[in-house]
Amino acid sequence: MKAMKDILSNALIALLFTAQFLIVQAGFSQDNQPENQDISALREDPDNPLVEIQTSMGSIILELFPKEAPETVANFIDLAEGRKSFLDPESGALVTRPFYDGLIFHRVIDGFMIQGGSPTGIGNGTPGFSFPDEINARSLGLDRMQALDDEGVPHPFLRIASQTQFQSVILEPLYAELNISSQEELENNIAAIEERISNLTVKDVYENQGYEYTETLISRMPVRGVIAMANSGPNSNGSQFFINLIDTEWLAGKHTVFGRVRQGMDVLDTIGGTSVDEQDRPLQDVRLIQVKVLQ
Numbered sequence: 566m567k568a569m570k571d572i573l574s575n576a577l578i579a580l581l582f583t584a585q586f587l588i589v590q591a592g593f594s595q596d597n598q599p600e601n602q603d604i605s606a607l608r609e610d611p612d613n614p615l616v617e618i619q620t621s622m623g624s625i626i627l628e629l630f631p632k633e634a635p636e637t638v639a640n641f642i643d644l645a646e647g648r649k650s651f652l653d654p655e656s657g658a659l660v661t662r663p664f665y666d667g668l669i670f671h672r673v674i675d676g677f678m679i680q681g682g683s684p685t686g687i688g689n690g691t692p693g694f695s696f697p698d699e700i701n702a703r704s705l706g707l708d709r710m711q712a713l714d715d716e717g718v719p720h721p722f723l724r725i726a727s728q729t730q731f732q733s734v735i736l737e738p739l740y741a742e743l744n745i746s747s748q749e750e751l752e753n754n755i756a757a758i759e760e761r762i763s764n765l766t767v768k769d770v771y772e773n774q775g776y777e778y779t780e781t782l783i784s785r786m787p788v789r790g791v792i793a794m795a796n797s798g799p800n801s802n803g804s805q806f807f808i809n810l811i812d813t814e815w816l817a818g819k820h821t822v823f824g825r826v827r828q829g830m831d832v833l834d835t836i837g838g839t840s841v842d843e844q845d846r847p848l849q850d851v852r853l854i855q856v857k858v859l860q
Contacts, residue, residue, distance in 0.1 A: 604859060607827040614642065615827070615859040620670075621852040622836050625808075625829035626859070627792055633783055634699040634823035637794060637802065641823065644692065644804055645856040651804070652693025654684045664692065664804060665856040672845045675837045678813065680795055681853055682805035687846075692804040698796075698821050702778040705786060705817045707768035720767050722815045735762070738773030771818050775799040778818075788812045790826040790833070810837045 604615060608628050618625045631638040643649035644664035653660045664684070671688050672680035683690035702708060710720055712735065719725040725734055739761055745751050751758075768778070776799045787793050789812050795805040802821065810833065826833060840848045 614638070616642070616645065616824070616856060617859055618665075618856050619854040620832065620836065621850070621854060622839075623829060623832035625832050626827050627824045628827045629792075629824040630785075630822075633785065634821050635782075636696055637699050637821050637823040640696060640802075640804075641806070642858060646858065649692075651684070652691075654690055659693070663856070665853050668853045670836060670847065670851045670853070672807075673837060673839055673841050673847050673851070674810075674845050676811060678807040678809050678811075679833065679836050679851075680805065680807040682795070682803075684804065688805075690805075695801050695803050697800040698776065698778075698794075698802065699782055699784075699823075700776070700778055700818055700821055701780055701782050701784040702768040702771065702776075702818050703780055704783050707771065707818045708766050710767040712765040712767055712770050713762060722767050722817065723770060724815055734770060734774075735765070738770070739765075742773065768818065776818060784817075785822050786812070786814055787816045787820060787822050788814075790830060791822050792824040792826070793820040793822045796820065808833060810834065 604626070605611065607615060607626060610628075610630075610632070613631065614629050616627045616629055618627065629638045629641065640649065644651065647661055647663040649664070650659045650661045651664055652658070665682065668681060668684065669686050670679045670681040671683050671686050680688070684692065707722075710722065712720055712723065714720070719731065719735070723734060725731050739758060740746070740751070743754055743757060743761070745754055745758075772778070785791070787809055789809050792806055792808045793816070794802040795807050796802050796819075807820075808826065836851050839851060842848060
């Protein structure tokens with residue numbers, strides 16, 4: 566009788582173990598992601614695509630915003646999936662293949678952002694084409710921000726820290742706008758200059774620098790976790806992007822925000838904390854293994 570009880574007890578233990586194992590197994594999909602993790606819940610809009618950036622330090626999932634930056638999102642996805650031709654920096658030929666796979670984050674600044682998407686790996690690479698910014702300055706409130714306060718202090722977004730910068734950022738574009746090219750014309754237009762300066766907004770300053778804005782789209786501020794286009798000035802977008810480690814409001818109006826991290830902020834912070842050299846390049850490559858659109 567005792568032997569029979571032992572057999573039944575052992576059989577019950579084995580059955581419970583098997584059932585527990587099957588439950589655990591059922592909780593994971595083929596790619597080891599929990600089945601009960603509904604990735605659609607990561608979206609704020611059900612129509613927005615989710616993109617996974619698999620890096621050598623872990624994976625980051627982004628929600629992209631095609632209603633806010635349609636051309637930018639399409640460009641990013643088409644490059645990632647190998648549907649858009651680009652100029653190969655080694656051969657100089659147009660090629661079509663997944664663009665981002667194998668590239669590195671070539672610029673990492675802890676307490677600021679991480680940047681990638683340069684085909685040369687040193688920050689000067691382009692895909693051989695450029696496309697316009699997609700930014701609505703009004704929705705960012707830049708048209709309501711005075712460039713100078715009542716004391717003549719520049720708005721912090723303008724990052725003016727010297728008289729030379731004040732001259733180049735504020736005064737010289739105004740002189741060009743008012744067609745002032747001599748000291749005599751300057752003296753004859755002092756009143757007009759002062760009035761123009763008193764009404765100058767941050768949006769005006771950026772437009773004087775060549776930025777062009779749209780009012781058909783809605784833009785959002787470049788806060789922590791957003792992905793935005795890196796550029797070399799107005800309408801110079803290509804393939805390079807950055808992901809914010811902090812809020813960077815002073816970049817509003819200068820960079821197209823087209824998505825936001827929805828999972829993997831810990832990975833982002835880990836990359837941000839990696840050791841870098843004097844040029845902010847990681848001492849050990851942080852590689853983009855694959856960039857893919859999720860279902």
